[in-house]
Structures are given as structure tokens and as C-alpha cells.
Amino acid sequence: YDQAFSALQELSMKATFFVTAGWTGKRPGYMTWKQLAELARCGHEVQSHGWSHTLLTRCSAKELQIELLRSKRDLEDHIGVKVNAVSLPGGRWSTRVLEACRESGYEQVFTSDPWMASEDVMGLQIAGRWMVTRNMGAQRIHFLLKGKGATLYLLRAIHFAKETAKLMLGDDAYRSLWRMLANKDKSQEDARITSDSARKPQA
Incomplete structure (x- = not known):
């Protein structure tokens, strides 16, 4: 937020921020709800990265609901925008995880495989993404x-x-x-x- 946000605004570029909702405003170095809301007001997307960054392939059905549905609802409630995409923690996924994503109301799913071409799987648009590091x-x-x-x-x-x-x-x-x-x-x-x-x- 302190560096990338101002740079993006200066260049009139839009970005998507995948947020671990359960960490928001609670851990040093992580954005607050107010900061995320400002990103959204300026036209950037704020989407889900799960509730606690747990590998979803290890979750029970109840845990999947918390990681996917709770994170989605919290982001929407605090920021006031629709959340329809999730970037999977660790990039791990399975058929069961995709089913849970769809049932939770997501439309797009991103893995950590940057070479994966975008395709429709089980009614979801699934694609790879690049990790931008410091x-x-x-x-x-x-x-x-x-x-x-x-x-x-x-x-x-x-x-x-x-x-x-x-x-x-x-x-x-x-x-x-x-x-x-x-x-x-x-x-x-x-x-x-x-x-x-x-x-x-x-x-």
C-alpha cells in the first residue's frame, strides 16, 4: 500500500489485490480494511486469498467453507464490492476445492502455475498467475x-x-x-x- 498504490495511481494502472481476510488489520505489515476500501474506491480489485492462508486441499468441508465463504463475505461487508475471484493459497487445488469455490460463489480461480492457460473447469474460469516479489x-x-x-x-x-x-x-x-x-x-x-x-x- 505504501509504495505500490501511489505508483499505480501515478501511472493510471489498475491491479488486483488478493487478500487473506483473516489477517487484515491484525498483523504488522498487512493492509487495514480502510486501506483496502481506498484501493477499491480508486478502481482496483480486491479479491480473496482465503481466510487464514491454509492449503485448501487439506481442509475439511467445514474448513473450506470458512476459508472460502467467510473470507468472501468479510471482504464484501467491509469494502462494499463484489468478490468473485480467489487466488488459492500455495496454488494447491483439487476437484473438491473447485466445487467448494463454485458453491461459495466464486467465478474465477487463480493457481500459482503461471504457465497454466485460462480455461473453464466445472463452471469456473481457472488460470495461472505470476507472483511478483520484492x-x-x-x-x-x-x-x-x-x-x-x-x-x-x-x-x-x-x-x-x-x-x-x-x-x-x-x-x-x-x-x-x-x-x-x-x-x-x-x-x-x-x-x-x-x-x-x-x-x-x-x-
């Missing part, structure tokens, strides 16, 4: 949008390496490894920002 620069995003270049082939290789790791390690071990690497990356980025700030001349 270390993804403008040049890499440009290559993604253009759909060409060596960067695209590198990202494809990285994606399939991750999928292989998921199969070999299992969900729990893979997520633990992912969190460890993500926290390390964040610590390095925070250190870089602090260092850059310290080097700036004082006015």
Missing part, C-alpha cells in the same frame, strides 16, 4: 509482460524446479524451506534499505 525488478516484469526473452525461460525452469521440490519434499517441508528463504531474503533487503538510508546526505 526482488523482481522492472526489467524482469517487462520481460514477463512481453512474453519473451531469456528471463522467461529462466523463470520457467525455476517454476518447474519448485514443483519438483514440492513433490519430493512434501507440503510441510517445502513450506518450511520457502519461509526460511523468504525471511532471509527480507532480512537482506531490509539491511540494504537501512544501509542506503544511512548513506544519503542529510539536508
Whole structure:
């Protein structure tokens, strides 16, 4: 919100924000309901990323209802806009998960497989998406949008390496490894920002 929102507004670009509803306004670093409402008022989409970021393939029927229906209703109640899309936590899905998405009133489902072409499955539009991370620069995003270049082939290789790791390690071990690497990356980025700030001349 602090950086991307103003940049998008300056460039007159619209974006879709997938929100973990149960974390909204409750965890440091996450947007508040007021901030999400402002995004929606400015023409951006606010959609669901589940209630607690639980892997939906592991949920019981009751848990699926909480993750999908409760998150949808809370977003709609707080922001006042229709929520019809969900980005699946961890990109995990199954026929049972898709059925629950449809029953909860979703029309679009996004996985974390960026190479998955959009198609209609069980009355839902399902498609892949790219994850934009803090270390993804403008040049890499440009290559993604253009759909060409060596960067695209590198990202494809990285994606399939991750999928292989998921199969070999299992969900729990893979997520633990992912969190460890993500926290390390964040610590390095925070250190870089602090260092850059310290080097700036004082006015």
C-alpha cells in the first residue's frame, strides 16, 4: 500500500489485490480494511486469498467453507464490492476445492502455475498467475509482460524446479524451506534499505 498504490495511481494502472481476510488489520505489515476500501474506491480489485492462508486441499468441508465463504463475505461487508475471484493459497487445488469455490460463489480461480492457460473447469474460469516479489525488478516484469526473452525461460525452469521440490519434499517441508528463504531474503533487503538510508546526505 505504501509504495505500490501511489505508483499505480501515478501511472493510471489498475491491479488486483488478493487478500487473506483473516489477517487484515491484525498483523504488522498487512493492509487495514480502510486501506483496502481506498484501493477499491480508486478502481482496483480486491479479491480473496482465503481466510487464514491454509492449503485448501487439506481442509475439511467445514474448513473450506470458512476459508472460502467467510473470507468472501468479510471482504464484501467491509469494502462494499463484489468478490468473485480467489487466488488459492500455495496454488494447491483439487476437484473438491473447485466445487467448494463454485458453491461459495466464486467465478474465477487463480493457481500459482503461471504457465497454466485460462480455461473453464466445472463452471469456473481457472488460470495461472505470476507472483511478483520484492526482488523482481522492472526489467524482469517487462520481460514477463512481453512474453519473451531469456528471463522467461529462466523463470520457467525455476517454476518447474519448485514443483519438483514440492513433490519430493512434501507440503510441510517445502513450506518450511520457502519461509526460511523468504525471511532471509527480507532480512537482506531490509539491511540494504537501512544501509542506503544511512548513506544519503542529510539536508
